Amino acid sequence: MPTIEHDARHNRVALVTGASRGLGRNTALSLASKGVDVIITYHSNRDEAKSAVSAIEAFGQKAAALQLDTGDSASFDGFAAQLAKTLKESFGVERFDYLVNNAGIGVHAAFAQTTEADFDRLINVNLKGVFFLTQKLLPLIADGGRIVNLSSGLARFTLPGRSAYAATKGAIEVLTRYLAKELGPRGIAVNTVAPGAIETDFSGGLVRDNPEANRSVASQTALGRAGLPDDIGPMIASLLSDDNRWVNGQRIEASGGAYL
Numbered sequence: 511m512p513t514i515e516h517d518a519r520h521n522r523v524a525l526v527t528g529a530s531r532g533l534g535r536n537t538a539l540s541l542a543s544k545g546v547d548v549i550i551t552y553h554s555n556r557d558e559a560k561s562a563v564s565a566i567e568a569f570g571q572k573a574a575a576l577q578l579d580t581g582d583s584a585s586f587d588g589f590a591a592q593l594a595k596t597l598k599e600s601f602g603v604e605r606f607d608y609l610v611n612n613a614g615i616g617v618h619a620a621f622a623q624t625t626e627a628d629f630d631r632l633i634n635v636n637l638k639g640v641f642f643l644t645q646k647l648l649p650l651i652a653d654g655g656r657i658v659n660l661s662s663g664l665a666r667f668t669l670p671g672r673s674a675y676a677a678t679k680g681a682i683e684v685l686t687r688y689l690a691k692e693l694g695p696r697g698i699a700v701n702t703v704a705p706g707a708i709e710t711d712f713s714g715g716l717v718r719d720n721p722e723a724n725r726s727v728a729s730q731t732a733l734g735r736a737g738l739p740d741d742i743g744p745m746i747a748s749l750l751s752d753d754n755r756w757v758n759g760q761r762i763e764a765s766g767g768a769y770l
Contacts, residue, residue, distance in 0.1 A: 520547075521571065523597065523606040524750070527551045527580055527643070528613025530558040532710040533660070536743030537610055538562060542569040544747055547601055549593070551578035551613065574600050580613040580639035581631065586646040594650060605652040608750045611640045611659045611682075621673045629674050636678035641685060654697040656750050659686050661704040661761065667769040679704070683761050690759030699758040703746055706765025708737040732767025741766070 524541045528534040529550035538548045539562075548566050552559035552575055559575035566573035574596050578589050597603050614636045617628045640659060651657070661683050664676040682702060689700040707727040709718035717723055717736050727736040745764050748754060 520601070520603050521545055522608065523547045523549065523572075523601055523603060524608035524610065525549045525551070525593070525606050525647070526610040526612055527578065528553065529610075530555055530562050530575070533705065533708060533739055533742050534610070534612040535562050535565075536739035537612060537746045538573075538743075539565055539569070540743035540747035541608070541750070542566040542571040542573070544751065545571070546608070546747075546750075547572040549574045549576060549596060549601075549606070551576050551580075551589075553577070553579055553613070572601055578613075580643060581615075581635040583634075583638060583642045586643055589643075590646050590650065593647070597650070605650050605655075607652050607655045609644065609647060609651060609655070609657045610746060610750075611644065611657070613639070614660060616672075616675050618671045619674070620671055624674050632674050632678050636675070637681050637685075640682060644689070648693075651698065657689065657693075657698060657700040658746055658749060659683075659689075659700070659702050661686075661702045663704050663706040663763055663765045663768050665704060666763065686761070687759045694758070699755065701749060701757060701759065702761045703742070703749065704761055704763040704765070705742050706731065706737050706763070706768040708739060708742060710739060727768070730769050731765065732770055735766065737764070737766055 524546050526534050526538045529538045530552035538550050541548050550562055563573040563575050576592055579585060597606060617632055659682050661679040664672050665679040665683055686700050686702040693700060707717045717727055724736050728734055742764055
């Protein structure tokens with residue numbers, strides 16, 4: 511069976527985009543708790559990124575934070591070069607093993623009121639960014655590695671005001687299947703994780719901070735509550751582990767049974 515090609519003297523290394531906070535941070539810490547070294551990207555908040563690095567290092571793992579705007583594909587060449595340098599100088603490897611395309615944005619607007627500017631912003635970050643960043647990083651991903659792309663429960667069920675956002679996530683799910691097929695010869699497994707509504711600061715902290723929204727989510731979820739970051743990060747870390755090496759090209763929803 512294909513296994514990750516890596517130097518036995520080194521830990522496996524993950525790159526998690528948008529991991530200074532929220533689900534990305536939780537995923538990074540969950541990977542660190544399993545003995546994985548982690549490189550995170552952040553958009554603008556350097557202090558939060560430094561805090562995440564310290565939290566990863568507290569598990570005894572190597573960590574680094576690199577600035578990246580996933581909506582700016584013109585910056586990806588420079589980022590890839592910086593990543594290659596960081597891998598070699600700070601981690602002692604030439605390739606990394608796990609890519610988690612977590613960075614994303616949301617727009618809440620009715621279909622009739624969604625602006626072209628908002629639509630383009632969603633496409634650039636949630637779809638184009640994932641597509642071309644992954645493409646640019648292919649030479650740096652180890653054969654036998656794994657990729658997880660983040661989708662959303664909203665690609666399966668529908669709630670008013672999320673048409674553009676959900677459309678980008680639906681595209682990610684199709685892209686994931688194509689990546690799994692085309693990267694299969696290198697032994698790289700690619701899957702989608704689709705969280706339900708989670709209590710983070712995403713969408714202005716709507717589910718976390720608005721009691722009415724939180725109750726509404728809980729009432730439509732089989733397990734009777736909104737999700738927490740701790741419901742998602744460990745699941746992604748588990749999916750990336752060897753225990754799930756034969757899972758490929760799949761959409762896995764982690765929503766507690768929302769809108770069944």
